[in-house]
Amino acid sequence: MSAIITAFLLTFSTLCKPTVVLGILSRPTNVNLTSYNMNLVLRWNPSKGAANNLVYRTEYNTIFVHRTSVTPYTTGCVNISTLECDFTRLIHPSITENGKYTGRVRAQLGSESSAWMESNHITLDKDTIIGSPNVSLLSNGAAIEVSIIDPVMVISTLRNVYIFATYEITYWKDSQKHKAKHISNIQQNRVVLNDLDPWTKYCVKVQIKTERNPSPSKPSRIFCESTTNEQEPPWVAAMLTFVFMAMAAALVVIVVVYRKSISRFLCPTDSLPQHFKEYLLAPPNSNIYLVMQNSHPPEEIYHKVRIIEDDRTVEERGPLVVEMTASNKESDVPKCGRHKGEIISRGDIKATETQ
Numbered sequence: 001m002s003a004i005i006t007a008f009l010l011t012f013s014t015l016c017k018p019t020v021v022l023g024i025l026s027r028p029t030n031v032n033l034t035s036y037n038m039n040l041v042l043r044w045n046p047s048k049g050a051a052n053n054l055v056y057r058t059e060y061n062t063i064f065v066h067r068t069s070v071t072p073y074t075t076g077c078v079n080i081s082t083l084e085c086d087f088t089r090l091i092h093p094s095i096t097e098n099g100k101y102t103g104r105v106r107a108q109l110g111s112e113s114s115a116w117m118e119s120n121h122i123t124l125d126k127d128t129i130i131g132s133p134n135v136s137l138l139s140n141g142a143a144i145e146v147s148i149i150d151p152v153m154v155i156s157t158l159r160n161v162y163i164f165a166t167y168e169i170t171y172w173k174d175s176q177k178h179k180a181k182h183i184s185n186i187q188q189n190r191v192v193l194n195d196l197d198p199w200t201k202y203c204v205k206v207q208i209k210t211e212r213n214p215s216p217s218k219p220s221r222i223f224c225e226s227t228t229n230e231q232e233p234p235w236v237a238a239m240l241t242f243v244f245m246a247m248a249a250a251l252v253v254i255v256v257v258y259r260k261s262i263s264r265f266l267c268p269t270d271s272l273p274q275h276f277k278e279y280l281l282a283p284p285n286s287n288i289y290l291v292m293q294n295s296h297p298p299e300e301i302y303h304k305v306r307i308i309e310d311d312r313t314v315e316e317r318g319p320l321v322v323e324m325t326a327s328n329k330e331s332d333v334p335k336c337g338r339h340k341g342e343i344i345s346r347g348d349i350k351a352t353e354t355q
Helices: 002-016 234-257 259-266 274-281 287-294 319-330
Strands: 029-034 041-045 055-062 084-086 100-109 134-140 143-149 166-173 181-186 190-193 201-209 223-226 303-309 349-353
Touching: 029 100, 041 055, 041 100, 134 201, 134 223, 143 166, 143 201, 166 190, 234 259
Parallel strands: none
Antiparallel strands: 029 041, 041 084, 055 100, 134 143, 143 190, 166 181, 166 201, 201 223, 303 349
16 A cells, blocks of 8 residues: 555656656657758757746767768757757857757756757758848939848858848839739849839838749748839930039139239229228217217308390400400309309409409
8 A cells, every 4th residue: 555655656756747757857759950041050948847946058060971071069058048059159259150950958957967968950051030121212213223231141241141141122003912022133233123104102011032942931021112203315314414513613713813903893902081981980089089970061161243245346345355255165164262253144244343
């Protein structure tokens, strides 16, 4: 009876704590070696009912097809509590872009360790998942220019790993994806879509295809752009550029040749007369300012003159009249400050001076 009870307790203990059997930890499960953009990551799941304070140790190994000897494993992550290890983030990873690798992991709890759990084998350049390219669109009249940037690889670059990588561009009118068009085997990272309708919105996505990786890259995000009117002929832009540059060059030549004249025009050197400067610069209480403010124009002194008509000849008049007539011929207007007269009529005149 006691033997039956002991066997029942041992069975119950095994079912409740499967991670420890006779002092040995259970191995992790679902161990998988993956690659994204040429990295090398080992992932796994803990065994059912595993303790929360388990830590893990990982290793990886390079598989040589034509070598019969077994190469030692390289230590990866040690005493980690996470459920993955990126071997390409180690300080000195011996990983190449065309190498074939495998990995393994074991659980540890104190001084106890589980058995190693092996992963699958992968060849990096053939099995890695290539990320989506970055795409930008630029509308140019009735055409759209597509610019493509390769995803960043953890090891090397996309073009170094896949020399003959090509792009596949898929584009369609907005809301008409079922009528999409495809352009394949493109190696340039700038492509112009010309067969487009003006004033229409188009959407574009891009994928990368390689010669050694059977799976294409992840597709890019879908970008949309609208076309405008028909593109102007190239010579129009060239002519406008030429005219602008010619005008700029002519302006520079004019400034250099006539710089002195322009300088004198903008900054004249002529100065005001000295008495103007003294007046303008003089303070309100100075002597010159007060004198000029209080000065009055001089009073004019003149004699009254009356001019009357006279039908007599010059000989019949006297010497005084002859002299006055000659003086009037020299100057039709009397001198200011001497006489003030009034013209009565045309003809000969006789002047009489009155006091």
